[in-house]
Amino acid sequence: MPALIDIKLQKVNYYEQVADILEDSILDGSLVENGKLPSEADLASKFNVSRTIIRESLKLLKERGLVQMKTGNGSYITRPEASTVSGLLNRFIKLDNISDNDIYVIRYSLELTATRIAAEKASDTDLDKMEELTDEMERQKDDIDRRVLLDCDFHVAIARASGNVLLAVFIESISEILRKVIRRGVLVPGRNEDGIVRHRKILTALRKRDPDLAETTMREHLEVSWDNMLRNKA
């Protein structure tokens, strides 16, 4: 074995190369035709490879959240969704046995930041949307699943109001993951209503454009919420 370096340069396969080129074309917008990709056959002749290669490349791009195939119709460019991130995080969580607490710590950190920024940047439309979500949550408070969804939507609305799209994606993904946990919390007697009251307090603070107060009310809300979860677990 005379090899000085045993880093084996993985020979790049066609499908991987094609996928990377296609990704660049999509991100640059150079391949687009009102959002529709050329047919697999066209791409195959364009790249001088078989349709098999194109299809396998598209599978990679599909999982990157960049394209979507429709049988008998064509392939379309899509944007990655928060669910792409949450799916990925879920795999980490399962493989590494990550605890609810560890996830909650991240949620805590990100949401406090988002709330603070939202207090400064939220538009009236954003605030009205949050109010509408809170009203709807109150109306649906006995339909637990629906209520939990609206609860999460409220938090995501705050994140979006921060104007930081990436932050919103993170928070949305984590909300999706914590939905089960939040649901358990809501089942603690009295906590369902308490959560709604706290949402209103947060909203009031946001309307006052008071970052400190907004952060404080959000912190209290999250702490109680976390406490609920622990109770229902024990």
Added chain:
Amino acid sequence: MPALIDIKLQKVNYYEQVADILEDSILDGSLVENGKLPSEADLASKFNVSRTIIRESLKLLKERGLVQMKTGNGSYITRPEASTVSGLLNRFIKLDNISDNDIYVIRYSLELTATRIAAEKASDTDLDKMEELTDEMERQKDDIDRRVLLDCDFHVAIARASGNVLLAVFIESISEILRKVIRRGVLVPGRNEDGIVRHRKILTALRKRDPDLAETTMREHLEVSWDNMLRNKA
């Protein structure tokens, strides 16, 4: 068009179903054989589909960070890496034109949290590792690329020392994305050395097991670092 509901249930294709089943098997550990998957031919006969379907399914799983194919050898189970997350985030960033500032806000939030926890939880081994990284960074301070890598490694080491694997993945991904930005900051005269001094201060605070001090020193470090970037941009 008598359709009351025009939600068209996308008929699920074989390759997607097979991918999902395989993913579950991998996550449950039920398909594993010392980390090696059955051959494509075996899987094909097992699922009663063609090898093409299996291959396309594996492409999906590959992009999910769960498997890796080796030509002429076989397919192996892998764990998703932080680079899978950073790749995904990069797509969001490009598509949504997310600013460096928005990314930095998230980094700020997560790293302060990680530092605080690390002050309580870091093992002596963790701390020695950080010291080693700082020493090496000082030695390599004139090799900018290498220095920046070591800089990021230091921050990731803190994140890992928090014991929160998911938090560490987030921070590692964001570090990867901000590497270019951090590099620009290091080029500001005097800031290269300043950064190393600040790393030592953070390390000292961690060794003292003082969460407040650790958070403060990290906050100062990140603020200066951000300021550097702005200067070099203008």
Added chain:
DNA sequence: GGAAATTTGTGCGTATGTATC
């Protein structure tokens, strides 16, 4: 509304790389 054209979905054969005896 139906036939033709187009597109993606699926199956199988061949080429090439890797490990093993």
Added chain:
DNA sequence: AGATACATACGCACAAATTTC
């Protein structure tokens, strides 16, 4: 070291779904 077995990489043909005229 070479031949053999077995793995993935690649190409082509046909089926099924969708759109179009």
